[in-house]
Amino acid sequence: MIALQEGEVPAVTQRGDYAVVAITKHGVELARKLGSSFQNSDVYYMSKFEKGDEEDNGIQLFSGSVRLLLPALFQHYKGIIIIISLGAVVRMIAPLLKDKKTDPGVVVVDDKGENVISVLSGHIGGANELTREIAALLKAHPVITTASDVQKTIPVDLFGKRFGWVWDSAEKLTPVSASVVNEEKVAVIQESGERGWWHYDTPIPENINSYSSIEEAEKDGFQAALVVTHRLLKEEEKHVLNNGVLYRPKNIVLGMGCNRGTSAFEIESVMLETLEELQFSVKSVRAISTIDLKKDEEGLLQVAKKYGLEFSYYTPEELNEMEIKNPSETVFKYTGAYGVSEPAALLKSGASELYLEKKKSGNVTISVAVIPYN
Structure with a gap:
């Protein structure tokens, strides 16, 4: 007691x-x-x-x-x-x-x-x-x-949460929420991520309109914005967040291979450098994918844990089922697969092609795929 x-x-x-x-x-x-x-x-x-x-x-x-x-x-x-x-x-x-x-x-x-x-x-x-x-x-x-629940409109602080979306900053949650419930003109600018975010049994309110790009939304005009993208915004686009919230969908898969014993520091460095080169947000990374020979690779496991990422791996036979542009006899000799990072990224993402086919940096090989949502 x-x-x-x-x-x-x-x-x-x-x-x-x-x-x-x-x-x-x-x-x-x-x-x-x-x-x-x-x-x-x-x-x-x-x-x-x-x-x-x-x-x-x-x-x-x-x-x-x-x-x-x-x-x-x-x-x-x-x-x-x-x-x-x-x-x-x-x-x-x-x-x-x-x-x-x-x-x-x-x-x-x-x-x-x-x-x-x-x-x-x-x-x-x-x-x-x-x-x-x-x-x-x-x-x-x-x-x-709660106003958004009563009015059956978008709850700005929970938008996309059931899909795992996260916001870049909470700074504008309150003013954008006010714009939504006060029926101001709101633009949902969605470049990527899951499409089925409207879950009420009523139509989307007339003050909320969807667009596939910032440029498209600006032609129409808006008073507040909800921007969904894995892409880092360019300087000339950031004004859209003056009364806007930026959401990061979990839609990037990193196919990765490495030499045995590669440090977590090196793996993380290659990951962050690659994302910066592509102008992708690390907050949108969903998973690290590799070959089953690396399922106990400490460096990969540490990086996945640090960033809260899914960690998946496939057998050589599963990887060889994927058509890749850079098959390697050397990789096959040591692993039984003609590639690791490329087919692993394709398998996990379900994408038909890679955004980044293959990049070798030190002890690490990385490929990048974006999960397609239609």
């Missing part, structure tokens, strides 16, 4: 990503229901409602004010579902708030389980989506007040 004391942050045992908290008899029943049906969640409730099966079910009991439990939950969980009155929750979490980019999503459920309310970090923290999920499980009414 967790004994809550003033001035101490209690030790909690985190198993899932979400915490469910209750302090009333009816709330405990709801919490237990959520604990059994909502995967990846940990349940906490007051010890006076102990039923005897808590240890078997991984439920954590506490005594004392629930206010003292919240600092620990804020540190450990990405989302917190609290079955307490909204006003009480607002007062308790107020001293804990830091930044919407780091605060967990907080959702409040009323004691009868009739309403589920998104309270904190609705977009970036995921509280809005969590609200919908919990409401569906409880057959309750989801209450979401």
Whole structure:
């Protein structure tokens, strides 16, 4: 049992990503229901409602004010579902708030389980989506007040998140969001990345128009822009971000080969130099792809881990199925494949041709492919 004391942050045992908290008899029943049906969640409730099966079910009991439990939950969980009155929750979490980019999503459920309310970090923290999920499980009414959700328009801070898109800078998120919800003329300029970003069952609002290039959008005029590209913008294009957000889709695959024992520093240097030469953003790299002989190559693994990249590898037979322009008998002699970086990039990306066929630099060979999205 967790004994809550003033001035101490209690030790909690985190198993899932979400915490469910209750302090009333009816709330405990709801919490237990959520604990059994909502995967990846940990349940906490007051010890006076102990039923005897808590240890078997991984439920954590506490005594004392629930206010003292919240600092620990804020540190450990990405989302917190609290079955307490909204006003009480607002007062308790107020001293804990830091930044919407780091605060967990907080959702409040009323004691009868009739309403589920998104309270904190609705977009970036995921509280809005969590609200919908919990409401569906409880057959309750989801209450979401975020303007973009209510109006069924683009949530600028979450645009493309489900595809893994990231923004270059958060500086203009707020003013561009204001332009979207205030129905100003907004240009979605998409040069690359997934196309199915509109997920509502209603048409795209009339104030939002899509373009395939900055030049095309400028002919039409706009007051705010959402720019989706893996390309580094030229100086003369950067004015588009005066009231714009630049998104990086994960659509670049690096096929890589190297001599055994090549350092991560050398591999990373070749990667960054190549991307700079191509004027591609490193934030748009999705994966490093190679031959299975290199699946344990420490330098490649370290670079993939550092940049959060997928790491894939293929057998010589799989690589030889790909048609490449630079087959090598020497490479075949040592690996059984006529090439490594080129076919590996093609296989992983699904592209029909390479953006960069093959570049040899020191101990590293690199090829670059851009994932096609139609």
